[in-house]
Structure formats: structure tokens, C-alpha cells
Amino acid sequence: MSTQTNQQFRLASRPVGMPTAENWQLTEEALAPLEDGQVRVKVLYLSLDPAMRGWMNEGKSYIRPVAIGEVMRAGAVGVVTESRSPRFKAGDHVSGPFGVQRFWTGQADDQGGLAKIDPGLAPLPAWLNVLGMPGMTAYFGLLDIGQPKAGETVLVSAAAGAVGATVGQIAKHLGCRVVGIAGGADKCRFVVEELGFDACIDYKEGPIGPGLKQHCPDGVDVYFDNVGGEILDAVLTRINLKARIVICGAISQYNNTTPVRGPANYLSLLVNRARMEGMVVFDFSPRYPEGVACLAQWLREGSVKHREHVVDGLENFPAALLMLFEGKNFGKLVLKIADA
């Protein structure tokens, strides 16, 4: 493949349950010359996120579905190789919704979500993690929706994941008791020993009820939910008066072929005058600079750490995506497309 040829993963059909190879089509096309105002970006790292599963479904959601035949949507970082816009020059590092492909070509305006990034502040993959969408999700979801106060107990599921890890570290920084839920002893150890959570419950060891009782002796004031399902239900039995549950995701339910499992214990919201609220990070885009500045400061101070799990090669996209749903990634899952 010459560098003047693009390669793309397009959505070939909509999955039922877990995505399979048949849902994807790998296409190649020549790169057209740039038009006025356009830039071309060589994609370096792609972000693989649970939300991608939802974008593959038909039907109304917080964002339009990826169309059949369309390049799969993905956040990414890359480097500008050519520019016919005064706003960017070759060599600039940028982030944006470049999609699952080797090159992105588009208008260099404000609408596309194209933004310069500073690789001096943090390595490129971190711009898909703590300084990217997951970091913004954690920052605004916890602070604006969860509203934790010092001394409160904050519980986070998928605690070793990109969002969960950042949520927990921000909550520690605020003086909360922070408990994670993660799958497997390695992840739990990472969450406590590396990220500094007070405790971590291993959901693969059995029902989390006893762990919740042990590690959240004063109940749960804020639950940041990335998983849904029976874990959400178990947590509902331990929430405190005026608790806040942030519904950020429900990875346990995304590949269901049967109906989603609703939280049977939702009446605990009534008993405890508690609140369950959904959040979508895009709503906070005007405030991303605030989030990036704050998290970059915490990175420098060492109070927030990050970990990426890098898989190499565009061709591995379909298999790498499945790792998210099998809990096989350890840290923010990133697909490396090319060297800088």
C-alpha cells in the first residue's frame, strides 16, 4: 500500500449481539487532492470505546447511527500531513473524530471537532484517554452530575477502564473514600496499588454484595456506573439518602440479544430520595478546555495516572473492539495505526 492510498473499515451490516467479521468491510481508495480549506491527517492512534457498539445500531440515540457502508466512527489522534487551511500546518498534532481509517481528509473548521493537541503535555495515546473523551467523561460526569463532597463514598464500576480509573482518581483528589469494581485480581490490584483507590471489588469472584458491605461500610453516596446489569442492581441496595447515580454506560448490556435488564431495585431511589441521571460527554464540549487544563495539571502533579493498552495495526480493529466486551483490555484500549 502506498502512503497515498487510504484504507478504511466500513460498517457492512448491523450486528445482532456481539459484532462479527461479517459486520465489517475493509476498503481501499486513492487519496484525492485537497480542496481549499481542507487538511489531511495521518491517523496515528484510534480510540476503541464501548460506545462504538451503540453507534452500530439503528434507531434514535444521542448521536446518529453509523450508516451501512460508512467508515466506522472513532475518535483518534494524528498528524497533519498536508494543509490548505491557515489554521493547521503539516506536522501539527491533532485529535478529532477521524474514523477507523489511515487518513482523514476534511474541512479545518470548528464543526468537525478537529483540535490541536500538545504531545509535550502527555504522550499521544493519553490524548485518547485522560486528556481525551474518557477523561472528559470522567471529569464532567463525576463533578457535574455526581457532585461528590469530601468524606463521601464514591463507587465506580469498570474501575480499571479509561473512564473509571480517572473518575476514581479525581474523587480521591477531592477527599472521598473511593471504591472500585473491576474484573480479576490483576485489575483490582492495579486500581488499589497504582491508582490509589481505597479498595476494589472483583466482580468475577462472585456477587459483589459482600464486597460492597465490607468496603462501603457507610453506604454509597455517588455511584458512577459504566456497566449496568446486576452490578447496578446490587449497588442500589447500598445507596445512601440523597445518593447520586451517574449513568454513563451499561457495557454488560450492549451486546444483549434479549431485552436489557432493568434495575429491579430502582425503588431504592424512592426510599433514599436518590437520583439516577444519564450523561453524554458531548454536552460538555464547550467546557473541554477547562477539563483538559485541570486534568493536565493533575497529571503534572502526579495525582492522576493513566494506562493505555495498545494493540498494533488497523487490520486488527474488529478483534480489538471485542476485547472491550470481554474485559480483556487492561487500561484504555487504543489501536496504533502508524508511527508518527
Place this chain on the structure above:
Amino acid sequence: MSTQTNQQFRLASRPVGMPTAENWQLTEEALAPLEDGQVRVKVLYLSLDPAMRGWMNEGKSYIRPVAIGEVMRAGAVGVVTESRSPRFKAGDHVSGPFGVQRFWTGQADDQGGLAKIDPGLAPLPAWLNVLGMPGMTAYFGLLDIGQPKAGETVLVSAAAGAVGATVGQIAKHLGCRVVGIAGGADKCRFVVEELGFDACIDYKEGPIGPGLKQHCPDGVDVYFDNVGGEILDAVLTRINLKARIVICGAISQYNNTTPVRGPANYLSLLVNRARMEGMVVFDFSPRYPEGVACLAQWLREGSVKHREHVVDGLENFPAALLMLFEGKNFGKLVLKIADA
């Protein structure tokens, strides 16, 4: 029975599913002489409420369970027959948690919830309805938790019930489009023609989806939920961005012997950045005077109406309570115990 004998319904055992005659014990005892600071109230009207079913269960809730052998808890209005407190005199009309019995005897202090009421403002049964707990529930639940704005669509389940009827009328007063959900053509007609709702969906006619689509063409901004179950699930598919769902009750689930049905569509909260929040009226007790004053004003103006369904006779308490769960009452269900 002499007037100096009390009669009480006590909880004999905890029900599994729907309460039965065996769960109650009717007892009689002589009235003891009053102690200093005490008053005696002759109970005139008892409030029958869905929440009573929850109080019969063991286990942690927003209020302690009624103990086995204890007089069943109930809100009521009555008249003071004797007083050894300077705060009340014989002939005063009062409301309070007098329980399912003919006479209540207790301290006339602030703790007990004893409050003077003015039968000139509204007939006594209305003090168990629009000027009592249901009215306070509607007022604070809608205004403080639901926070409707003029022009928004407010949907209310159990719309012909005590809480629902008041919620809808307050929302109309605020300039909202108001749609009810109720069981049967008579109730629906009452809700629209008497109470002034814009529309009412009859859930006994089949799934409410088509009715929601027809009568809430711009979606639902505030849903005041008294019923839970599949109605809550159907509504979740029609909520708007930033919608507020007030979880006030779940009468469809109170007598379940199988687990409560969780709202399978709860991820609509995420997609719509919406909120589901529980409310318990007792939290607002310091502000009841505000609620009573405001609702009394609306009563005088005729912008809020009320309807009570009066069943006669203490002995009919067990059967009357069941009417709530069978949807047989039409208006706020009240048990008349004695003439004034």
C-alpha cells in the same frame, strides 16, 4: 361499644402479596384516663394510601415498618374530645397519624404530627386529600423534583388518584400541557372533563404506546410516576432531552411476590441526559404550611378540584384497603369512622 372503648386494627402478620383478612386483628380496649399534656382525638376520617402496603413489610425503608401487634399506621382527621394540654381544646379539628382506630391518645407536642385544621377552608375529607399528604406529595414532588416549566409536557400516572389529580391540576395552572394515565373510560373522562387535563390515556385499553405518541406529540418533559412497571418502561421511550421522572410510587409492584420489574428502558436516561429521582413527602414537612396555603388559595380560585371516595365504617378497613390495588376507588380513598 361504649364511646369509652377503643377499637383498633392491628397488624397480625406480614402479607405475602395482597393483604388478606388473616393479616389483621381487630382489638378492643378501654380508654385510660388522660395524662398531663395529652389529648384524646375521636377519629372521623382515615386516609387509605398505597404506601400503607409498604409499611406492612419488614426491612429498611424510609420509615420503620409497623410492628406485629401494633395498631396499623394511618393518617387521619378527627376532633379533640378531651385535652390536658393548653395547645388544644375539646372541639378542635386536627389531623395526624392517628392510626386505624376510633380514638387516638397522645402527647400534644410538635413531634407527633398533630396539627389543627380549619374545616371552614375545605370539608374534612379534603384534609386527607388535596390539603393533606397527597396534596403535599403532589405539590413538592412536582414543583421541587419535577420542576416543570410553562409549555412543557407533564405526564402523570394514576391521574384520577389523589396525588395524580393534584399534580396534573398544578401543572395546568403553571401552563404545561398535561396528559394523564388512568384505568377505565370513567376515570379518563373525569380527568379530562372535571380536572381539565389536556388528554388521558386509558391503560386498561391496551399498551399505552400509541396513546403516548398521540397525546404527547412533543415528547414528555416531566413524568410523575405513581405506578412503575410496564407503564414506566413505555414512558421511558418517549422522554425528551433533560426530562425529569419523579418516582413517587409504584403501585403496580407493591403486592408482587416475584421480584419487582425494573425499568428495562432505563438507558433512555443516558441517551436523553434525563433524571429519575425518588421523593418522600415527609422530607418536606417543614414546608407543609406553604403547600397548604398555596393549594387552599387554588381551591378558593377553583383552579384545583378534589374528589374523595368515602367508604363507611372502621370494620370495612381490610376490604377498603384492597380497593386501592384493584383500582376500584375513584378519587382519594377515605374511610369514614364516625360522625363529627
